[in-house]
Amino acid sequence: MCEKIKLGLVVAEFNRDITYMMEVLAKEHAEFLGAEITDVIRVPGVFDTPIAVKRVLEKGDVDAVVTIGCVIEGETEHDEVVAQHAARKIMDLGLEYNKPVTLGISGPGMGRLAAHQRIDYAKRAVEAAVKLVRRLKDYDKQKG
Numbered sequence: 001m002c003e004k005i006k007l008g009l010v011v012a013e014f015n016r017d018i019t020y021m022m023e024v025l026a027k028e029h030a031e032f033l034g035a036e037i038t039d040v041i042r043v044p045g046v047f048d049t050p051i052a053v054k055r056v057l058e059k060g061d062v063d064a065v066v067t068i069g070c071v072i073e074g075e076t077e078h079d080e081v082v083a084q085h086a087a088r089k090i091m092d093l094g095l096e097y098n099k100p101v102t103l104g105i106s107g108p109g110m111g112r113l114a115a116h117q118r119i120d121y122a123k124r125a126v127e128a129a130v131k132l133v134r135r136l137k138d139y140d141k142q143k144g
Contacts, residue, residue, distance in 0.1 A: 005035040005063045005133050007126070008056035012069030012105070014045035018115050022068045022104065022122035029123045033130045038062060046071050046105055047082045050089040057097040064100035064129035065093075068122050070115050071107030079108035100132040 007030055011023045023040075030037050039062060041052040046069035053065050067090055071083045087103055094101035104125025106118035 005033075005130055006038045006061065007035050007129055008039040008041070008053075008062040008065040009037050010049050010052045010056065010065060010067045011040065011042045012044070012046045012049060012067075013042050015070040015072055015112075015115065018070045018106075018112075018119065019068055021119050022070070025119060026066060026068055026104065026122040026126050029126045030130070033127065035126070035130050045069070045082070046086045046107075049086055049105075050093060053090055053093050053101055057093060057099060057101075062099070063133045064102065066102050066104055066122075066125045066129050068125065069105040069107075070118075071105065071110075072112055072115055073107070073109050083108040100129050100136070102126075102128045102132070 009026060012019055027037055039056050043049055043052045049067050049069060053067060056062055056065050071079045073079050090101050090103060102125040104122045106115055106121045
């Protein structure tokens, strides 16, 4: 049997009514896929996720990190700035540490109703992390 894939989970608490459901779904889907969530860090908001992702990756004992969050549109373009900068830094960290870091952050440009309809982004992010870890391991074996 294959060794379980170990995932870190970084969850933004802003809009916690939504991110709580996303966190639960992420944990359930990881278990369904045979992966194990070994680290969970909750951060105040999406903007704060990169530093927590970096901390998890620095420990070196996870195969991938899944980010969970929800950026709801406000009266300014703040939601776009937060989501774009967080996504870019999250991607940069995956490349820096050579490990998948997936984006389970919904938004920007959506209201609360749309955010509730996008809770499954958490499931998609877990699935992407597990698939990418497996495919990279397969690739490494082939090129071995």
